[in-house]
Amino acid sequence: MPQARISAHPTLHGTDRNEPALRATRCTACESTFFPPLRLGCEACGASDAALLPVEIAPRGVLRSAATVHVHAGDDIEAPFVVGEIELDEGPRIRGILEDLSGLGDVEAIGRSVEGVWHRCGPDPEGNEVVDLRFRLCEGATS
Numbered sequence: 001m002p003q004a005r006i007s008a009h010p011t012l013h014g015t016d017r018n019e020p021a022l023r024a025t026r027c028t029a030c031e032s033t034f035f036p037p038l039r040l041g042c043e044a045c046g047a048s049d050a051a052l053l054p055v056e057i058a059p060r061g062v063l064r065s066a067a068t069v070h071v072h073a074g075d076d077i078e079a080p081f082v083v084g085e086i087e088l089d090e091g092p093r094i095r096g097i098l099e100d101l102s103g104l105g106d107v108e109a110i111g112r113s114v115e116g117v118w119h120r121c122g123p124d125p126e127g128n129e130v131v132d133l134r135f136r137l138c139e140g141a142t143s
Contacts, residue, residue, distance in 0.1 A: 003123070003128045004128045004129070005118075005128065005131055006124065006128045006129070006130055006131070007130075007132070008131065008132040009132065009133075011037075012035075012133075013131075013132075013133050015118075015131060019116075020117065021056040021058065021059070022035050022056065022057050022058075022088075022094075023035075023036075023037055023054065023056060024036075024037055024054070024055050024057045024090075024092070025037040025038045025052040025053060025054055026052070026053055026055045027044060027045060027052055028051045028052075028053060029042060029045050029047035029051045030042060030044050030047065032044035033055065033057060033088075033092055034052075035057065035088070035094055037052075037054060039052070058088075058090065058115075058116070059086075059096075059133060059135070060088065060113070060114070060138075061088040061089050061114060062086065062113055063084045063086055063098075063109055063110055063111065063112050063113075063137075064085045064087050064093065064110065065085040065110060066082055066083070066084040066085070066098065066106040066107070066109055067082065067083055067084075068082050069081050069082070069083055077097065081098075082097065082101065082106060083095055083096070084096060084097075084098045084109075084114070084135060086114055086135060096116070096133060096134065097119075097134050097135065098135050098137075099119060099134040099135065099136045100136050101137060104137070109137060112137050112138070113138040114135040114138060115135065115136060115138050116133050116134070117133075117134055117135070117136050118131040118132075118134075119131060119132050119134040
């Protein structure tokens with residue numbers, strides 16, 4: 001029997017569908033969307049936490065900046081890797097790791113459309129597939 005897919009960051013990513021989803025909050029007063037999710041009220045309009053509803057948003061947007069990390073002390077990812085700032089289609093700007101620039105350099109990739117993909121991190125002790133979110137360039141798309 002296949003094991004379950006679980007997120008390395010379950011408060012941030014939903015894993016109940018094949019494509020990734022970001023767990024965010026949206027303000028019912030001003031319609032602003034926040035990732036990571038807010039819990040203490042809206043940063044945009046000041047509405048109380050009661051106005052914040054949990055939503056799932058697509059990890060798709062435009063790469064606004066990128067930088068290659070050449071030295072990294074952690075054991076969770078091997079350097080070099082590229083970190084990008086992504087302006088999501090649904091509003092918030094986030095940072096994420098880019099998996100494949102398809103031969104483009106950091107600067108050449110800026111302005112291109114990106115989408116979130118599952119990155120396999122390996123199994124947990126129970127044999128579940130642990131995944132994390134990474135971004136890749138969309139095929140042929142520019143913004």
